[in-house]
Structure formats: structure tokens, C-alpha cells
Amino acid sequence: MAKLLRAAVLGPPGSGKGTICKRIAQSFGLQYLSSGHFLREGIAANTEAGVLAKTYIDRGMLVPDQVMTRLMLPKLEQLRNHSWLLDGFPRTLTQAQALNSLYQMDLVISLNIPYETLKERLSDRWVHPASGRVYNMGFNPPRVQGKDDITGEPLIQHDDDKPEALMARLRHYKELAKPVIDLYKSQGVLHSFSGTETDKIWPYINSLLSTKMHTQPSGAHPTQ
Numbered sequence: 672m673a674k675l676l677r678a679a680v681l682g683p684p685g686s687g688k689g690t691i692c693k694r695i696a697q698s699f700g701l702q703y704l705s706s707g708h709f710l711r712e713g714i715a716a717n718t719e720a721g722v723l724a725k726t727y728i729d730r731g732m733l734v735p736d737q738v739m740t741r742l743m744l745p746k747l748e749q750l751r752n753h754s755w756l757l758d759g760f761p762r763t764l765t766q767a768q769a770l771n772s773l774y775q776m777d778l779v780i781s782l783n784i785p786y787e788t789l790k791e792r793l794s795d796r797w798v799h800p801a802s803g804r805v806y807n808m809g810f811n812p813p814r815v816q817g818k819d820d821i822t823g824e825p826l827i828q829h830d831d832d833k834p835e836a837l838m839a840r841l842r843h844y845k846e847l848a849k850p851v852i853d854l855y856k857s858q859g860v861l862h863s864f865s866g867t868e869t870d871k872i873w874p875y876i877n878s879l880l881s882t883k884m885h886t887q888p889s890g891a892h893p894t895q
């Protein structure tokens with residue numbers, strides 16, 4: 672079997688990880704796993720891990736490493752014959768090391784977005800909780816204000832996008848991301864992209880993925 676692609680997108684809250692990952696998944700057919708989405712699913716379903724996670728997320732804090740690795744690694748185990756793309760995991764060195772002990776990453780994308788841009792975007796973000804569809808009132812507004820395009824159901828704002836939790840999230844990101852970025856840099860798989868607009872960064876990421884998928888063509892097919 673040809674080699675599978677193991678990829679992740681790193682970046683602070685609001686940097687466009689979710690937006691970029693959805694584009695990559697759509698364009699290249701990778702399996703896409705968002706840690707934030709799985710956590711919110713657990714919260715909505717009132718699972719034990721979900722209830723615990725909510726106490727951290729609402730305060731803008733990271734969910735403990737052990738909870739995250741128990742949530743994410745079994746999902747990857749189920750996808751062992753597929754190429755995959757991680758959004759929001761790993762966030763800490765402990766998570767990266769746990770992932771590293773099981774998989775050799777082929778590609779890690781790091782998004783560098785100015786702080787002011789992040790603040791603006793997140794205070795303007797609305798989501799459809801059931802599907803995880805994300806809107807931004809300036810960048811990609813819903814067709815009808817306050818309603819999901821597909822279902823027409825109401826959009827909400829995450830508690831952790833409200834100003835107090837947001838500040839804490841941005842602060843934590845910086846200190847915890849550095850060792851993770853350094854690890855992937857030392858493995859020669861890190862690619863960083865800077866800018867204030869996702870649409871301007873996307874063509875570079877698209878071209879990087881095209882090159883990578885070209886050299887690792889098999890296994891990159893959608894199954895969802």
C-alpha cells in the first residue's frame with residue numbers, strides 16, 4: 672500500500688484552522704478531525720468527558736491532555752488505512768509526543784495571524800451547533816441573518832468566543848504552541864503561513880497539498 676498522508680493544522684483561536692481544514696478536506700479528500708468539534712459533540716450529548724471539558728472551555732482554558740489524547744487517538748486508530756488531517760490537535764507538547772509515539776507526521780501547517788485580526792474575527796463568529804458550520808458576519812455571512820444556510824436553524828455564539836474567555840485562549844496558545852512548533856520544525860515537516868486573509872493564504876496551502884498528495888497519492892480518498 673502506498674504511503675498515507677498524516678497532516679495537522681496548528682494556529683491560535685480564530686486563525687482559520689477550521690476554514691482551511693474544510694477546504695483541504697474538500698479539495699483533497701482527507702479525513703478531517705476537529706478536536707473542538709468532538710468536544711462540542713460530547714458537551715451536547717452530556718457525556719462524562721463533555722461535562723468535564725465544558726468546565727475548561729467556558730473559562731477559555733485547554734482541556735487536560737489526558738482527556739484529549741483519550742478522545743483523539745482512538746479516532747485515529749479507526750482511520751489507520753486513511754490519510755487524515757487534524758484541526759486543533761495536538762495543542763501541547765504532551766499531546767504532540769503522544770501522537771508522535773504512534774504516527775510519523777508528514778505535514779504540519781502553522782498559521783501566523785496578527786492578534787488584532789484574531790480578536791475581530793472571533794467576536795464576529797457565529798456557528799450552527801448541530802453541524803459545526805461556521806459563519807463570520809463579514810467574511811462568510813449566512814444568507815439569512817442569524818440562520819443556518821442549510822437547515823434554517825438559529826446560529827449561536829460559542830461561550831469561549833466571548834471577550835473574557837477569548838483573551839485567555841489567545842494568551843495560552845502562545846506559550847503552549849512554541850514547543851509543539853519547535854518539535855515539528857526539528858522533524859522537518861513544519862510549513863508556516865502568515866497573513867490577515869484566509870483567501871490569500873489558501874492558494875499557497877493548496878499548492879503545498881497538491882505537491883504532497885502528488886507524491887503520496889494513495890489512501891487519500893473520502894470515506895465520509
Ligand code: G5P
Binds near residue numbers: 707727733808867869
Ligand atoms: P476549537 O474549536 O479548536 P480554537 O479556539 O482553536 O477552537 P477556533 O476558535 O475554532 O479555534 P479556527 O478554527 O482557527 O478558530 O478558525 P475558524 O473557525 O476557521 O475561523 C474563525 C472565524 O474567522 C470564523 O468566523 C471564520 O468564518 C472567520 N474567518 C476565517 N478566515 C477569515 C478571513 O480571512 N477574514 C475574515 N474576516 N474572517 C475569517 O477549540 C475550542 C476549545 O476546545 C478546547 C479548548 O478549550 C479550545 O479553546 N480544545 C482543546 N483543549 C486542549 N487540547 C486540545 N487539543 C483542544 N482542542 C480543543
